[in-house]
Amino acid sequence: MIGARFPTVLALLLLCGGLPGHGLAGELRGKVVFVGVAPAPAKVPVTIDQYLCGHEKPADDLQVSANKEIRNAVVWIETPPPGAPLPPRTEKVELDQKGCAFVPRVVVVPAGGTVDFLNSDRLLHNIHATPQRNVSFNRTQPMGRTIPVTFAEPEIVRINCDLHAWMTAWVVVAAHSFYAVTGADGRFAFDKLPPGQYKLQIWHERLGTVSASATVSDQQVAQVTVEMKGR
Structure with a gap:
């Protein structure tokens, strides 16, 4: 779906005591962690607009905590429950350019x-994307101007600022409601899942895509730990 390469991965599935009497809705809790020695945080040089952007910026393409938890991994259920709804389109999604970086990434x-x-x-930025399934765009953007962009088809879209080459962000266009982005603790969660076997896809901009599986019941909380390796 995404076209990323698949590194070697070990997905460990554990089951822990959960929530008896939780009806027919199960829960899945997980964490994405880095295997091996995590690389030191990288810096990228700033070559333009240094009066505002500084002389270097964190690369931020791989953020790993002291406990090896991976931030900004995208997790989704490849085999969602039949009839899984899309999240409401009225929910506002914003991607800002602040401090010469996209926030959030x-x-x-x-x-x-949208x-x-x-x-x-x-200062002047621009937003530039050449997706495979959605409409390409390249728009200059002065301070204070909002540019709405609608994404029609599911895929992961890279966003760049051509004026500031270190600036990168990602828009994940979801096919259904069971998508999540890990925080600084590497964790994600899905609720209201009917009991059954589920296949997960986990994508990271630098580490590629891996798979995992989990069995969800209405008697226990399913727990999955996904390990990703450097490339």
Whole structure:
């Protein structure tokens, strides 16, 4: 679906005591962690607008905590429950350009939904994307102007600022409601899942895509730990 390469991965599935009497809705809790020695945080040089952007910026393409938890991994259920709804398209999704970086770096929007691109910096940015399934765009953006972009088809879209080459963000266009982005603790969660076997896809911009599986019941909380390796 995404076209990323698949590194070697070990997905460990554990089951822990859960929530008896939780009806027919199960829960899945998980964490994405880095295997091996995590690389030191990288810096990228700033070559333009240094008066505002500084002289270097964190690369942020791989953020790993002291406990090896991976931030900004995207997790979705490849085999969602039949009739799984899309998240509401009315929910506002914003992607700002602040401090010469996209904030947040990864956002999720439902297919057919809109991302509002913002510019909070006192300089000119631009937003440039050449997706495979959605409409390409390349728009200059002065401070204070909001540019709405609608994404019709599910895929992961890279966003760049051509004026500031280190700036990258990702728009994940979701096919259904069971998508999540890991936080600094590497965790994700899905609720209201009918009991059954589920296949997960986990994508990271630098580490590629891996798979995992989980068995969800209405008697226990399913727990999955996914390990990703450097490339």
